[in-house]
């Protein structure tokens with residue numbers, strides 16, 4: 001065994017899969033900001049700290065983020081003061097939507113806000129951008145590679161709405177079919193266990209999804225993540 005299994009198990013390790021905290025994707029004049037540069041708002045920072053408190057008693061061995069500022073900032077806040085180094089894991093970078101100006105305004109709602117619901121159509125792309133199947137293959141391969149690495153029992157991975165949904169949809173055996181149903185609110189935690197034998201996943205367990213320590217009962221959380229992120233695009237020229 002190349003890792004110490006969770007207490008009482010033979011070959012089980014745990015991934016805390018998290019989405020970054022709240023980000024402002026539009027500036028004060030309603031124009032989109034470069035998503036590669038978008039950072040956490042004050043609310044997003046508080047959400048990340050709340051997740052850190054919830055994880056306080058968990059003996060994490062590793063902490064990873066996709067590498068974009070919003071995931072790095074979230075990871076650093078969530079493990080602040082614990083002496084853990086946050087690693088970049090670019091295999092978990094977000095699925096990219098196409099350019100909104102190339103999509104007629106009347107088609108944008110279906111393409112962006114509800115685009116994940118059409119992911120199973122052959123060759124489907126996210127609003128003319130990345131192909132869902134290709135990104136799912138990339139993020140699943142990145143997770144399987146992590147699960148084959150020795151030396152850790154519990155790991156925190158801070159990624160994105162789309163990435164997390166792609167992993168959850170795969171983990172529950174639905175392929176791309178559950179992409180639209182798995183909400184991922186800001187700073188949400190998902191708890192996934194994997195039984196790993198000779199570096200290969202032999203069992204996948206979904207223990208919790210979309211847990212938001214900043215409000216366990218989802219107070220004020222009414223929009224979907226995609227409605228919140230993309231609705232402002234519907235009115236832009």
Ligand SMILES: O=C(O)[C@H](O)COP(=O)(O)O
Nearest residue numbers: 094160161162225226229
């Ligand atoms: O799917 C989405 O909502 C967008 O790609 C943005 O995702 P993120 O806010 O989790 O990075």
